[in-house]
Amino acid sequence: MAVTLNTTTCIYCPSTGPFTKEHIFPAGLGGDDAFQLEDLVCGHCNTKVFGPLDQALMRRSPAALARIFLMTQGRRDGGAPQLDSNVVEMADPISHLVEEMEIVAGGKFRVRPQMLFNGIMCPVQATDADDMQAFVAKLASTLTDAVHVIVKEKTESSTSFHITTFAWDGSKYGQTETTTEKQLPAIGVWRETLTPSKTAKPDWIYVSRLFLRAEGQLVVRVLPQDDLSAILNNARMVLDLLQKQPTFTSQSTEKPDVHIGMTMDMNLVHRAMAKTGVNHxxxxxxxxxxRLAAFDLVKQAINTGSPQINAQGWVDPKMERIFTQDQRPVHLAMLWPVAQPDGTFNILFGIRLFGTPFQGIILAEGVALPLGAAPVIYTVHYEERRTERQTLAEYLIAAVVPKLLDEGRTRAGLS
Ligand SMILES: [Zn+2]
Structure with missing residues (x-):
């Protein structure tokens, strides 16, 4: 009986569509538009399953940190790459007060415009006068006679907002009602809990802080023991002073001692890598x-997280040494079919992002490939969004051998 392959379904699930285009290498990491799977990956897999995996890889992974330092643009049409960090902070070298920072494209750090509630002066910080002006304007429009403090609550199925209103009685704020809404108030302050970092230096001093995000939200991060009414009272008093006589401290962040808090879920990151492998x-x-059964297990792991992907499924120190010769701004994705005694192949996938260590995933075992299937490398030139496909041999001759020859010549005193 002839075996018919069903070619009308998604390659990752039984869905019969609709299909969306899938970059074989994530576009946000510089994947080339010319290398996309068409009519092969369904919209559900693409957005509901792979979307969060790619987000974890791009925003909450070791590669995400490298990305913010090395890439000037995220997607071709998008802005600078972003990092999903919980908190980025730095202690002032003199006061030791911990300040809210942000990382911007090119890996530069910026002090967010902010007010620190140290119980004495409530110092105000900003990187420049423009930031300061934006901060004062935002405070003035928010710290009115009724301040709405928003706490976001996210469950798997829905997002709601607990909104507490603080009313001004002429001399101080008093907490009034709390309601739960689906809609955000037009103006408000986001409340988050301030948790001192476990890796903070012993002399770092944490105080509650009120700051402005680049995206325009005003956020108050509050220590659990602090009273929010008192913080708002101080903020309104300081705002009055700022409006009369704007003074602030400009922070130089040449070599900041910065702490970056990021929750990384390496399982999601490895699933994203395995998906990239199957795409290739x-x-x-x-x-x-x-579509062969040999790929069922890895696809199940990509789709559900179980079993876990082993990103150290194969490691070859020689391989690692070869690839460190390649210092170009590229990612490497390699498919390595390894011939087995029975004539089938095990398919290994290797991925190296931003020069970070090589990750090796065994995608499938016992696969029938044409005889003599050779390793291939896809080189992703991420700044140019250009991908080059070469056999391993071609790649070595083009990218590695000249470097080794140069080294040899230098050592021999020939150049
Ligand atoms: Zn699908």
Whole structure:
């Protein structure tokens, strides 16, 4: 009986569509538009499953940190790459007060415009006068006679907002009612709990802080023991002073001692990498190959997280040494079919992002490939969004051998 492959479904799930285009290498990491899977990945897998995986890889991973320092743009049409950090902070070298920071493109740090509630002066910080002006304007429009303090509550199925109103009685704020809403008030302050970092230096001093995000939200991060009414009273008093006589401290952040808090879920990151691997197999060997039962397990792992992907499934120190010769601003994605005694192949995938260590995933075992299937490398030039496909041999001759020859010549005193 002939085996018919169903080619009308998504390569990752039984869905019959609609299909969306899937970059074989994530676009946000510089993937080339010319390398996309068309009519092969369904919209559900693409947005509901892969979207969060790619987000974890791009925003909450070791590569995400590298990305913010090395890439000037995220997607071709988008702005600077962003990092999903819980908190980025730095202690003032003199006062030791911990301040709210942000990382901007190119890996530069900026002090967010903010007010620190140390119980004495309530110092105000900003990087420059423009930031300061924006901060004062935002405070003036928010610290009115009724301040709405917003706490976001997110469950799996819904997001709601607990809104507490603080009313001004002429001399101080008093807490009034709390309601739960689906809609945000037009103006308000986001309340978050301030938790001192476990890796903070012993001389760092944490005080509650009120700051402005680049996206325009006013946020108050409050120590658990602090009273929010008192903070708002101080803020309104300081605002009065700022409006009369704007003074602030400009912070130089040349070599800041910065703490970056980021929750990384490496399982999500590794699933994103494995998905990239399967995409490359589909691109390289065709859709029939990735529909084979040999790929069921890795697809299940990508879709559900179980079993866990082992990103150290194969490591080859020699390989690692070869790739460190390649210092270009590139990512590498390699497919390595390893011939087995029975004539089938195990398909290994290697990925190296921003020069971070090579991750090796075994995608499938016992796959029938054409005889003599050779390792191939996709080199992603992330700034140019250009991808180059080469056999491993071609890659070595183009990217590695000249470097080794140069080194040899230098050592021999020939140049
Ligand atoms: Zn699907």
């Amino acid at each position: 197999v589909c691109q390289e060997y065709g859709q029939a190959i990735v």
